[in-house]
Amino acid sequence: MSKPVVATTSLAGCFGCHMSFLDIDDRILELIELVEFNKSPINDIKKFTKKCDIGLIEGGCCNSENVHVLKDFREHCKILVSLGECAIMGGLPAMRNGIPISECLAEAYLNGPTVSMNEERILPNDPELPILTDKVYPCHEVVKIDYFLPGCPPSADLIWLTLVALITGDELQLPYEVVKFD
Amino acid sequence: MSQFVRFTIDGTECMAARGQYIVDAARENGIYIPTLCNYPGVKPKGSCRICTVRVNGRLMTACTTPIADGMAIENEIHDIVELRKSIVELLFVEGNHFCPGCEKSGNCELQALAYRFKIMVPRFPFQFPLRKIDASHPKIIKEQNRCILCKRCIRAIRDEKGRSIFAYRRRSNRVEVVVDPKLGKQLTDELAQKAMDVCPVGSILVKEKGFITPIGSRKYDHEAIGSDIENVQITKI
Numbered sequence: 029m030s031k032p033v034v035a036t037t038s039l040a041g042c043f044g045c046h047m048s049f050l051d052i053d054d055r056i057l058e059l060i061e062l063v064e065f066n067k068s069p070i071n072d073i074k075k076f077t078k079k080c081d082i083g084l085i086e087g088g089c090c091n092s093e094n095v096h097v098l099k100d101f102r103e104h105c106k107i108l109v110s111l112g113e114c115a116i117m118g119g120l121p122a123m124r125n126g127i128p129i130s131e132c133l134a135e136a137y138l139n140g141p142t143v144s145m146n147e148e149r150i151l152p153n154d155p156e157l158p159i160l161t162d163k164v165y166p167c168h169e170v171v172k173i174d175y176f177l178p179g180c181p182p183s184a185d186l187i188w189l190t191l192v193a194l195i196t197g198d199e200l201q202l203p204y205e206v207v208k209f210d
Numbered sequence: 211m212s213q214f215v216r217f218t219i220d221g222t223e224c225m226a227a228r229g230q231y232i233v234d235a236a237r238e239n240g241i242y243i244p245t246l247c248n249y250p251g252v253k254p255k256g257s258c259r260i261c262t263v264r265v266n267g268r269l270m271t272a273c274t275t276p277i278a279d280g281m282a283i284e285n286e287i288h289d290i291v292e293l294r295k296s297i298v299e300l301l302f303v304e305g306n307h308f309c310p311g312c313e314k315s316g317n318c319e320l321q322a323l324a325y326r327f328k329i330m331v332p333r334f335p336f337q338f339p340l341r342k343i344d345a346s347h348p349k350i351i352k353e354q355n356r357c358i359l360c361k362r363c364i365r366a367i368r369d370e371k372g373r374s375i376f377a378y379r380r381r382s383n384r385v386e387v388v389v390d391p392k393l394g395k396q397l398t399d400e401l402a403q404k405a406m407d408v409c410p411v412g413s414i415l416v417k418e419k420g421f422i423t424p425i426g427s428r429k430y431d432h433e434a435i436g437s438d439i440e441n442v443q444i445t446k447i
Binding site for chain 1: 306308309310311312315316321324325328330331332335336338339340425431432433434
């Protein structure tokens with residue numbers, strides 16, 4: 029029987045959730061016995077080469093590229109898991125929600141105290157750049173998400189226990205200390 | 211009339227002193243009824259509805275309803291727990307509760323209730339309201355993004371004449387809790403610390419006191435809210 033396939037990605041996140049994932053330490057040796065990785069920053073596979081069983085999503089959606097990648101994951105993965113506070117509620121990037129996007133851009137590129145080089149007062153406008161969304165969206169407000177792992181980052185134990193439960197089909201028993209929002 | 215009342219909670223026979231509210235009577239019997247706007251020593255308000263129980267078939271707030279003889283109270287019943295969960299979720303989406311960056315994280319009662327109810331994500335869409343932080347007071351910060359309008363500070367923090375130092379301003383969905391501009395000047399260090407402790411969330415912060423407790427030693431890091439009540443051994447009379 030072929031192994032379950034796992035894909036991961038970081039949208040508007042800081043890669044902290046991926047770092048926490050690697051924090052499962054030597055259990056990663058057990059994990060590669062249990063699963064095969066497809067598109068993921070861990071193995072640097074850039075494009076889906078097959079249908080996946082589990083997709084782990086870190087970060088919310090702050091631009092058109094995030095939305096595109098998230099929809100791609102939904103298409104290719106049977107189960108999608110929101111990993112961490114940013115994927116669940118936007119997290120730190122969502123602190124810009126409620127501030128008009130023009131004000132955010134002006135603060136970052138024109139008027140902020142650290143702006144020194146932009147003499148022509150250009151806002152990034154290359155057509156190659158993804159367009160910012162009006163606010164940062166939690167992943168489940170863009171596509172259907174099946175499971176949610178809160179935490180900033182979710183603890184390595186939480187990620188490990190969840191993956192094992194998804195792979196084996198056993199019911200997930202979470203100790204109190206494992207689920208935290210910070 | 212007897213000094214004690216007999217009642218049941220989820221079928222368990224209980225007994226408590228007459229003249230107290232249901233939450234306190236339940237606590238005497240080692241049963242935790244979740245509360246949020248309620249605070250020991252402060253007149254109950256019944257505004258958050260987290261403590262809702264069903265008494266003889268009717269929903270009531272356990273923090274404002276006095277215990278009476280023969281009450282059949284339902285507490286840990288599926289539909290009541292679901293109702294409480296939905297209130298916690300509504301509070302999470304209604305404000306801007308960024309737990310990872312909050313000084314009160316780990317000591318926050320709203321967060322602790324979410325842990326207890328095993329809430330992974332709110333079922334409602336996040337509102338992301340635009341709210342301001344008021345750091346104008348010399349001793350405290352009023353972080354409006356996190357305020358759940360429970361009125362605990364308004365009820366508990368008073369000057370020596372009994373006047374509330376915190377107050378409601380505006381109405382309806384624009385209502386907010388502010389420091390009274392005149393009375394706020396009298397806020398002592400002790401009262402400021404008390405205000406921070408009374409606040410169930412991270413909305414009142416004493417300046418330069420954030421993140422003072424390290425992760426791992428905070429109130430709800432290892433023990434669920436209410437477990438102190440449930441773990442007490444009760445000797446049945």
